[in-house]
Amino acid sequence: MPASRRPQTRCSMQRGQHVQSVLRFFGSEFAGFLVPIAGQSNIGRDAVRPKDRQHDRIIGGGERKRSARVTGFGRSLQQNSRGRDIALKQTMDTRLLPLILGRDATQISKIKHSLEFQLHNFGRISGVEYGIAAIDIALWDLLGKACGQPLYRLLGGAYADELEVYASLMRYGNVDDVVKATRRALDRGYRYIKLHEIGLDEIRAAVKACAGKAKVMIDVNCPWTVPEALAIAKELQDLDLYWFEEPVWPPENYLGLARVRQQGLHRIAAGENAGSLHDFMSMISAGAISRPR
Numbered sequence: 001m002p003a004s005r006r007p008q009t010r011c012s013m014q015r016g017q018h019v020q021s022v023l024r025f026f027g028s029e030f031a032g033f034l035v036p037i038a039g040q041s042n043i044g045r046d047a048v049r050p051k052d053r054q055h056d057r058i059i060g061g062g063e064r065k066r067s068a069r070v071t072g073f074g075r076s077l078q079q080n081s082r083g084r085d086i087a088l089k090q091t092m093d094t095r096l097l098p099l100i101l102g103r104d105a106t107q108i109s110k111i112k113h114s115l116e117f118q119l120h121n122f123g124r125i126s127g128v129e130y131g132i133a134a135i136d137i138a139l140w141d142l143l144g145k146a147c148g149q150p151l152y153r154l155l156g157g158a159y160a161d162e163l164e165v166y167a168s169l170m171r172y173g174n175v176d177d178v179v180k181a182t183r184r185a186l187d188r189g190y191r192y193i194k195l196h197e198i199g200l201d202e203i204r205a206a207v208k209a210c211a212g213k214a215k216v217m218i219d220v221n222c223p224w225t226v227p228e229a230l231a232i233a234k235e236l237q238d239l240d241l242y243w244f245e246e247p248v249w250p251p252e253n254y255l256g257l258a259r260v261r262q263q264g265l266h267r268i269a270a271g272e273n274a275g276s277l278h279d280f281m282s283m284i285s286a287g288a289i290s291r292p293r
Contacts (some may be wrong), residue, residue, distance in 0.1 A: 072142025076134035091127040092134070095119060100135060108139045125275035166192035166217070173197070175205045182209045190214060192242065198223055200235055207239045219245035222273070226256035230263060237265040243291050245269040252279070254286035261288060269293045 076088065096115060103111055115132045122128040144151045152158055167185035172178045178197055185193050186209070193210060195218045197203050207216050218241060224232060229247035236244070244266035248256045251273035261268040271293035274280055283289045 070142055070146045072138040072140070072145060074134035074136065074138030074141060076130040076137075088127050088130055092131040095122070095128060096131045096135060105139060105142060108136065108143065111139065112136050125273070125279075129275055164192060166190060166194050168194045168219075169196060171196040171198075172202065173199065175202055178202045178206050179209050182206045186210065186213050192217070194219055194245075196221065200232075203236065204239065207241075215242040217242040217245065217269070219269075220247055222246045222249040222251045224249060226253070226259055229256075229260050233260055233263055233265050241266055243267040243269040245293060246273070254283050254288040257283070257288040258286045261290065267291055 096119075099115060099118065100111060112132060112135070115135070116129075119128050119132075140151055144154060147154060167188070167190040169178070169181045169185065172181060178195065182193060182195075191214045193206070193214050193216050195203060195206050195216060197206070197218065198220050203216075203218060210216050216239070218236075224247055226248055232247065233244065244260075246269070247260055251270065257268060257270060260266075267290040268288065269291040270283060270289050271280060274283070280292055283292070
């Protein structure tokens, strides 16, 4: 893009501007952070007071500027939670949010590191980490809005103009429904389809429906022991799956997952249960995955 047409990055959020408020919606599935654009807020942890039960708004004390504000939003929802996630809300209310009020909102990496370091005894893959993720996302969203730029541009720019996408289907558990869902995805133009079936009949039926039209990958969500996964992988070897995701329980059994990969029958994918970069490093070091997810 010519320099004359390239969007200018003028960031109105400067170092030293603090997290002034925390907005929590729907049981802390969303965490938002309000930061004043001009001037610094004077926030003390002991000045926090709750207001409004349904949409809690915690505001720090001190004189508040009436300048323009920027709001960043982050979302975190624990697996199998629907609607209000009370456990996550309590974790954020009591453990996380008190530690960030008054912090410099531009110090995103520093805030994330300090939260993880201070609270690591509560688990490296836990509600604490889900809450930290919401805070991290919200602060990055805030930075992008303050700069008037999408995050991909702030992080170095787009690598590609277009990306292939796949249809991720539910687990139906019967041949008729999985074939119907697969055909709907094909009719909508998808050329990559991910199944969550664990039954061989359902998997084979979907692959047959996609023949010559789309690639199929399966994500089975860690249901099998290593010997079971090895046996299932052999049963599926003639299907030319695009990848075979998380066949082994528990998900952190990287050496067991590596044994399935060493069969050489499928590209093995995993990672959605990883809690940090170090988990991916461990998977790769163990030779457990072909495709990080």
